Amino acid sequence: MIMTRIHFLVATATLAFVFSLAYASDPSPLQDFCVAIDEPKAAVFVNGKFCKDPKLATANDFFFSGLNIPGNTSNPVGSYVTPVNVAQLAGLNTLGISLARIDFAPYGLNPPHTHPRATEILVVLEGTLYVGFVTSNPDNKLFTKVLYPGDVFVFPEGLIHFQFNGGKSNAVAFASLSSQNPGVITIANAVFGSKPPISADVLTKAFQVDKKVIDDLQAQFWWDNN
Template identity: 65%
Template sequence: MAIPHIILFGLFAVICSVALAADHSPLQDICVADLAGPVLVNGRPCKDPKLAQADDFFFSGLHMPGNTTNTFGSSVNLVSVAKVPGLNTLGISMARLDYAPWGLNPPHTHPRATEVFTVLEGSFYVGFVTSNPENRLISKVLQKGDAFVFPVGLIHFERNIGHTNGVAIASLSSQNPGAISIGSAVFGSKPDISNVILAHAFQVGKNVTNRIKARF
């Protein structure tokens, strides 16, 4: 028995609506985030557009080097909607990344954003790992002026492989990309993940997981 055209049309509409259920395009010129607003939404509520000011779309400080005197020798200055309310609903953000010689931005993911990593100064070894079951490492050495793409959600890293300081700019396809550092998330969670679970997952003894936890 043939399915009526109206049912086929309905199924097509449902399929299309699911396929398009990603971040939506803005429905108005601006939606400056009300960072102090009490309303909780998936994103940020908008304040009255008539109250928008130039400073809602402005940030100063990307010319300032970050502090790289830490364990990893790297620093990230993220310019997201939390710092520039005018980014709300626009689906973009950026960051300045500074690296000491041999500094590392350790393996991490951005759950809501693809990243374009562009080298301004220095030489970098970068890469990302595809998902199971392949777990394929795709990596490359970058020089000044080079750019590399890290697909959304995939674990990636960057290491300065030169004897001088390195600087890069990251462009991200979300106003709030998020960052999950693998080491600190797994070994520095609060409350902590049981050593029984970690020892089993990483196929090591509990004494090893205890030592790693102490570092985080």
């Protein structure tokens, strides 16, 4: 009986220690970086938003209208993302969730991109989409699937992913993301359209191509479909 109690106490203490380590870790950031500052007058909360007095909140703080309106896909990539994150819906602040509508013209593409702060779950409402994501180094394994209306696919947090409408008709999908401010990094835009530009010497070495190829890519206008 005494040994049983001892084992129970040891197990309880071990679990308490493990959980204390888990809760001691830093929370996931909700912005790209947070530069430490000693002057509070120039500081903001870590999530980038101050909170309204709850007594002053109204139903409109938790309401957004417009996801029934198709996005304008008349652009070079043939897609448009209509986001509903904390920037559009103030009531999402600190709730850790957001939403987006994605419209695709025939052969439209939501280019390879990542969400540094969120996992994405996508459901197709209209049309057909070829979707996929690539795992991290060293495997860089590609997972793909063709989705039809009602199909759902998950893109793990931080991994490069894409959606492509290979059909001759429009496509519509909705995505939910596990952050109020998931962020988006479109790979081509970030690498070839950064301001100021990344050194051509760096990109020539990284992609193992001629400098003229890099110059041509950096000279293009990289469309942001968000």
